[in-house]
Each structure stands twice: as structure tokens, then as C-alpha cells.
Amino acid sequence: MCLAIPGRVESIDFPFAIVSFGGARKRIRIDLVEDVKIGEYVLAHAGLAIQKLSEEEVMEIEKLWEEMMEE
């Protein structure tokens, strides 16, 4: 229910966008996150983008974990 997954914005027809989740495309509402652009990543839950993510936050999770492990 509270599952949310990251996807890449492919096209925008505000307030909706077509977001690709590893190839699976869905229509996601994006107006509750700031200023989303094509190519950026969002975290989507039940059809709504609830947070914007940087590419690093999506692609380099392992690096983030390793940094936190050393803290």
C-alpha cells in the first residue's frame, strides 16, 4: 500500500507525466513535487509523484549505503 517506486520522467502533459519504471510506463501526477523536468527521476506512489530524486540517489544507492556505513 505504501510502496513507492522510482521512475524516469519521459514526457510531460502537466499536471501528469509519463514515467518509465524500468521500461513499464505509467501516467503519474506530478504537481505535488517542485518543478519536474523530462529526464528527471520521481518517486511515485498510487499514481502520484511524492518526491523528486536526483540521478545519484537512484543510480548510486550502494555508494550512499557505503558512506553511511562508515559514519
Add this chain to the structure above:
Amino acid sequence: MRREIISKLSKQIKELSDQLEREIRIMHLCGTHEDTISKYNLRDLMPENIRLISGPGCPVCIIPDTDLQKIFHLIERKSIILTTFGDMARVPFEEKSLQYYSSRGFDVRVVYSVFDAIEIARKSDKPVVHFGIGFETTMPSTASAIIDGVSNFYVYSAHRYFLPAMDFLLSLGEIRIDGFINPGHVSTIVGSNAYIPLFKKYGIPQVIAGFEPEDVLLAIKIMLRALIKDELGVFNEYRRVVRPEGNLKAKEAMKEVFGVDDWEWRGFGTVPESGAPIKKKYEDQDALKFFEDVFEDFIPKEDRRKRACRCGEVLRGLIMPNECKLFMKACNPKSPVGPCMVSFEGTCNVWAKYGRY
């Protein structure tokens, strides 16, 4: 590489746990965390004195039978299209469920999002009622849909605020909890700062965590280290997603549409300030208001079949699923008695799925 991270974290947790001589009880608050823990068998990775307990983090599970009966009451009396999420459609009351109504010709449609429900409303002359469930993660989407104001679209709000339930659970004092793993996506909306008052009130450390096994293990490590150093507080392991202030726009939309009321939770009774009724300003889209006359003769009943179901105690972290005598006998995923076995976020369902019994 991920295997290396996991084994390194397990080792760190073991070392830290050796410094804590007592049993440490950590409660997580999200069905998706239970899924991660069961799927990757993280309980077996834990040292003997670290216990991972499952809490009330399942929106479908905590909705009391009263709401379900009211929805049944409505679809039996009005020609509507009812939309809801898949999990909710399978929760039984006296052998009936929304899926049952669908099979009997009632127009019940499972949707992926509330925006799909709006599209259905735009293409239909019939009233469309969306059975809105979920915590703060889901509430902003329902709020947006209500603000859109499609004239034949209504919401039955069974949405509940999550933090009041944490407060209520601790106020009951029936379970000792040394720390909470806070739900990552509720936190995405409310922000890490939202938990500070709760920490100040009870002094119990909390770590907001993501949903990969590495995230959960890191959260446990952060928790143990805080307990050892006695430097307690609200920590955020899920910094790649959760900001201190949360999602301001989403919070604003929620506040615009939903009020606050004392509502019942399954297994909890009435939880003060946990209910999210639709504000008067939007009552034209409030199914409870628009169909007010339908509910005049509504009297809730008790489902006798659920008397032996211990879903409520599972939600309060008092028992594990295998301590219920119905578990995997009278109650199983094919024939669930209570919602903890229905929902993909229910602890009983998760345990059944991964064979953790």
C-alpha cells in the same frame, strides 16, 4: 557488492548487540518493511537479543469492519460505481467482500490510483465513489482528486493519520519498545521533523528507513549505536528520499481537504486525532455527506467469524502471526479470515507468502 554490504552490516550489528546485554525490541511500522524483513529473512540474521516486531503499518488491516459495512450498505442501496485498491476489495465481512459484490453484478472496480477513478467518473453519468484508504503517503493523491472537483466523483474517506497511532500505542503501555523503524514513505510526506514531538514525549528513538534489506539493516545499526551511546533522537537512514520538512505541497493539499477527528482502528479502539474526514468546504464530494440519507438506518454488526482472529494483537505488536491458532489453518491466503491475512502488507499474509512459520 550488495552481498558484501549486507554481510558487513550484519557483522556490525552483531558487534553492537554484544555491547547491549538486555533484549532490544525494535518495532517497524510498515507492511513493506515486514516484506523486506521476511523476504530476506533478516530476523534470522539478528543476534539473539535483537527482536524485530511488526506494528500497525498496514492501512487495509487497521480499517475497522464498520467502514467496510458502510461501503457494503451504500452499494446495496445506490446505483454507483465503487472504486478501490485491490487489497481492500478482498477483505471479508461475514463471507462477503467487495470482490463478492463485483461477482454478483455490482459495479466495483479496482484502480491503481484515485486518478483512474476520476477518469471513470468523467466517462460515466453514474456517481463514482472512491473508497479512499491509506496513511499520509496516499492522502495527498486523494486530496488532489477532490480539489479537481469532478461533479459525479465522491470519496468515502477511510484515510487515517499514522503518527497519532504511534502515540496511542505507546500510551497503552502494554508493550515495551526500545525503538521504532519509521515508515519511509509516510515520512516522505510528513518529514523527519514530524516525529520529534513523539520522541520528546516518550524518549523512544526512531530511525526512518528505506525498503531495501541494506536500508533496514542500516537502520538497526543506527538504532543500536544510539542506544549504546545513549544519544537518542529521530534519525533518518532514508535521506535519499525523506527531507526534514517532508513534502510541503503534499502536506498543503492534505490540509486543504482533510480535517481531524477521533476514529476507530482495528485492534486499537478509538485513536484520538487519527481520522481524516473531508472538510465541510468539500462536502459536495464527500460520499458520507452526499449519501447521508442512506446511512440513516445503518447499524454496524459484529462478524462472528472473526472472533478468533487475532489481527488486532498482531497490529499492536503483541503477538506474531504463528501465535494465532487460525494462522495457516482456518485462515490462509486463499481463505483469509482477517485483513492481516488479506493485505499484501498484512504481517500474516507476508509470513504466509515467504513461509516464515
